[in-house]
Amino acid sequence: MSHELKKYREQIDSIDDELLKLFNRRAALAQQIGHTKGDGPVLRPEREAQVLQRLQEQNAGPLGNAAVAQLFTEVMSQCRALEAPLTIAYLGPQGTFTEAAALKRFGSAIQGQPSATIDDVFHAVESGAAHYGVVPVENSTEGAVGRTLDLLLNSNLKICGEVMLQVHQCVMSNENDLSLIRKVYSHPQSFGQCQGWLNTHLPHAERITASSNADAARLAAEESFAAAIGGAQAAEHFKLKVLAHNIEDDARNTTRFLVLGNQQVAPSGGDKTSLVLSAANRPGAVHDLLVPLAKHGVSMTKLESRPARSGLWEYVFYMDIEGHQQEARIAAALEELKQAAAFVKILGSYPVAV
Amino acid sequence: MSHELKKYREQIDSIDDELLKLFNRRAALAQQIGHTKGDGPVLRPEREAQVLQRLQEQNAGPLGNAAVAQLFTEVMSQCRALEAPLTIAYLGPQGTFTEAAALKRFGSAIQGQPSATIDDVFHAVESGAAHYGVVPVENSTEGAVGRTLDLLLNSNLKICGEVMLQVHQCVMSNENDLSLIRKVYSHPQSFGQCQGWLNTHLPHAERITASSNADAARLAAEESFAAAIGGAQAAEHFKLKVLAHNIEDDARNTTRFLVLGNQQVAPSGGDKTSLVLSAANRPGAVHDLLVPLAKHGVSMTKLESRPARSGLWEYVFYMDIEGHQQEARIAAALEELKQAAAFVKILGSYPVAV
Numbered sequence: 001m002s003h004e005l006k007k008y009r010e011q012i013d014s015i016d017d018e019l020l021k022l023f024n025r026r027a028a029l030a031q032q033i034g035h036t037k038g039d040g041p042v043l044r045p046e047r048e049a050q051v052l053q054r055l056q057e058q059n060a061g062p063l064g065n066a067a068v069a070q071l072f073t074e075v076m077s078q079c080r081a082l083e084a085p086l087t088i089a090y091l092g093p094q095g096t097f098t099e100a101a102a103l104k105r106f107g108s109a110i111q112g113q114p115s116a117t118i119d120d121v122f123h124a125v126e127s128g129a130a131h132y133g134v135v136p137v138e139n140s141t142e143g144a145v146g147r148t149l150d151l152l153l154n155s156n157l158k159i160c161g162e163v164m165l166q167v168h169q170c171v172m173s174n175e176n177d178l179s180l181i182r183k184v185y186s187h188p189q190s191f192g193q194c195q196g197w198l199n200t201h202l203p204h205a206e207r208i209t210a211s212s213n214a215d216a217a218r219l220a221a222e223e224s225f226a227a228a229i230g231g232a233q234a235a236e237h238f239k240l241k242v243l244a245h246n247i248e249d250d251a252r253n254t255t256r257f258l259v260l261g262n263q264q265v266a267p268s269g270g271d272k273t274s275l276v277l278s279a280a281n282r283p284g285a286v287h288d289l290l291v292p293l294a295k296h297g298v299s300m301t302k303l304e305s306r307p308a309r310s311g312l313w314e315y316v317f318y319m320d321i322e323g324h325q326q327e328a329r330i331a332a333a334l335e336e337l338k339q340a341a342a343f344v345k346i347l348g349s350y351p352v353a354v
Numbered sequence: 355m356s357h358e359l360k361k362y363r364e365q366i367d368s369i370d371d372e373l374l375k376l377f378n379r380r381a382a383l384a385q386q387i388g389h390t391k392g393d394g395p396v397l398r399p400e401r402e403a404q405v406l407q408r409l410q411e412q413n414a415g416p417l418g419n420a421a422v423a424q425l426f427t428e429v430m431s432q433c434r435a436l437e438a439p440l441t442i443a444y445l446g447p448q449g450t451f452t453e454a455a456a457l458k459r460f461g462s463a464i465q466g467q468p469s470a471t472i473d474d475v476f477h478a479v480e481s482g483a484a485h486y487g488v489v490p491v492e493n494s495t496e497g498a499v500g501r502t503l504d505l506l507l508n509s510n511l512k513i514c515g516e517v518m519l520q521v522h523q524c525v526m527s528n529e530n531d532l533s534l535i536r537k538v539y540s541h542p543q544s545f546g547q548c549q550g551w552l553n554t555h556l557p558h559a560e561r562i563t564a565s566s567n568a569d570a571a572r573l574a575a576e577e578s579f580a581a582a583i584g585g586a587q588a589a590e591h592f593k594l595k596v597l598a599h600n601i602e603d604d605a606r607n608t609t610r611f612l613v614l615g616n617q618q619v620a621p622s623g624g625d626k627t628s629l630v631l632s633a634a635n636r637p638g639a640v641h642d643l644l645v646p647l648a649k650h651g652v653s654m655t656k657l658e659s660r661p662a663r664s665g666l667w668e669y670v671f672y673m674d675i676e677g678h679q680q681e682a683r684i685a686a687a688l689e690e691l692k693q694a695a696a697f698v699k700i701l702g703s704y705p706v707a708v
Contacts, residue, residue, distance in 0.1 A: 008387045009401070013408070015380045016426065019373065020409050023425055026369045027417045033362045047363070054367070055374050063381045067432040070462055071377055072370065074428045078421040108424060108457075113599075116590045236470045245467075 049351030077107020089124035159348030161259035292336035400622035403705030431461020443484035513702030515613035646690035
């Protein structure tokens with residue numbers, strides 16, 4: 001071993017010694033806080049969000065902010081688990097993106113509880129079998145997850161947080177080489193996401209739309225000289241070879257998940273509020289819903305309509321707005337919104353995803 | 355917020371500030387080491403094992419040693435990924451225990467590459483598409499993973515490490531309540547693992563053996579008043595409810611995975627050597643293989659026979675011994691073993707699982 005390498009390793013060892021002491025001091029403090037809180041919630045989502053935000057602002061590198069968030073999420077996870085690990089129900093099976101979202105939010109020191117359906121996740125949290133639940137709510141290739149939205153409408157659970165996860169596309173085929181590909185199957189939205197890559201690497205291949213990426217993989221599996229675009233899981237399922245990974249043009253291609261719990265999360269300083277509402281059945285009703293927001297200068301980040309189950313051609317609207325329901329400006333806007341809408345339910349205020 | 359809570363949080367904030375600085379200093383040093391090494395391997399398994407071992411010895415708590423290992427694995431993972439994340443092929447799909455083993459060994463800052471078969475994992479590492487591969491090799495319920503052993507025989511890859519992962523059993527059923535269960539299906543080995551729990555919680559239920567835990571779950575899914583024992587994944591697959599988690603009597607119930615690479619790992623101080631050998635076809639031949647080990651005081655931790663593909667009724671033996679092939683004592687024993695055996699191949703020396 002070179003003298004230089006030895007010197008660096010000694011420096012790392014002494015940093016590690018300090019890290020170990022600090023980890024344990026932090027864990028001991030977390031234990032004391034646990035005793036102070038008594039039977040209160042183990043997790044304070046607003047506090048964890050503030051910790052990560054503050055550290056990212058201070059971060060001078062070379063570690064990136066995502067790495068800093070991941071490291072401190074793990075530190076908090078291990079400190080929390082000293083008392084008892086949190087039980088987190090998520091839409092299984094294990095290995096879905098939803099499990100990855102649960103780990104990203106809660107770190108590795110959790111008791112994960114894979115559930116067969118979104119309904120089961122809600123039920124696990126409602127019955128107290130799990131402390132929190134994680135479910136997908138919007139998928140950039142598949143759009144809104146209707147079942148999650150429908151269950152939110154009637155459940156007493158609160159949204160306690162959100163997680164954003166990158167979605168990666170790959171090219172899969174029976175063939176071993178891209179140069180053999182004459183046809184590419186995919187969902188139109190996935191084609192859209194990978195246009196740049198396709199123009200560069202498969203400019204002459206025919207593009208054929210499929211109803212879903214799974215269907216595209218199935219079609220490609222039945223043919224020679226054909227490929228499909230989709231997630232790596234589809235490749236495994238249909239025993240296709242992955243010819244290229246991460247072909248999406250936009251690295252921001254993400255899926256959004258919600259964290260569900262029995263807790264009203266306090267303001268963190270960077271929050272979002274989700275609500276569901278229905279408009280009165282008259283012309284201009286939807287416009288009227290937006291007036292209180294505009295008046296109080298509240299930004300709407302999402303508006304999504306869903307057919308109401310109550311009757312034909314009636315809709316409910318899922319809305320995300322910036323800010324916390326305890327902020328005066330938001331509270332005033334929500335109060336007026338309640339006057340304007342036929343029905344309003346606040347699903348929760350929670351920290352914006354890190 | 356109470357005065358006490360505020361005080362604790364301030365203390366945690368100042369610890370976090372120090373942690374952040376140390377993480378970044380460590381990352382910068384790791385970068386410098388990377389430049390010193392030039393094109394050498396990014397990962398030094400023996401060094402990482404030494405780091406974890408040293409810190410666990412120093413650990414004064416309250417964090418447990420498993421938590422300390424997990425935290426520093428993540429720190430090393432993020433530092434390594436600053437240059438470029440390691441690509442790790444593993445037996446997929448995502449969410450299998452093999453993925454969990456890959457994350458346990460390499461931390462979260464990796465590019466995971468799920469492969470459809472064990473053969474594909476070997477191929478990914480052999481072709482350079484992945485830096486390392488992770489495959490199961492022994493399962494406490496299913497025994498040895500034959501395909502992994504067979505591929506090791508002919509591959510040029512080296513074993514660079516091992517990972518132990520706990521396996522959890524649960525009780526699953528169509529019923530909602532344990533008190534309704536009259537029959538329990540499972541693999542005999544799983545019955546053995548959960549005997550204590552069964553005697554306490556289901557003393558009067560009939561125990562019926564199945565060929566595998568998946569088969570047990572299938573049988574339980576077709577009946578009323580029946581349950582199966584197995585992993586939570588089987589419950590999901592057959593849409594059964596999990597009535598109790600972690601029912602295994604022995605918390606040490608584990609699966610063992612191997613890390614495969616193109617690297618001869620240097621001694622870490624706590625190592626194992628794996629080899630495969632065949633005995634000459636004469637009486638007492640197997641005994642003769644063990645003589646060199648006994649003579650040099652080398653402990654054998656595993657001996658497993660597999661039918662050789664070369665001919666009828668011929669066997670190869672997979673053997674794990676304590677120590678590194680570069681230690682004089684081990685080297686001497688291996689030298690003599692080569693004389694005694696018809697065939698010997700050293701699969702690798704690597705740090706014992708943390």
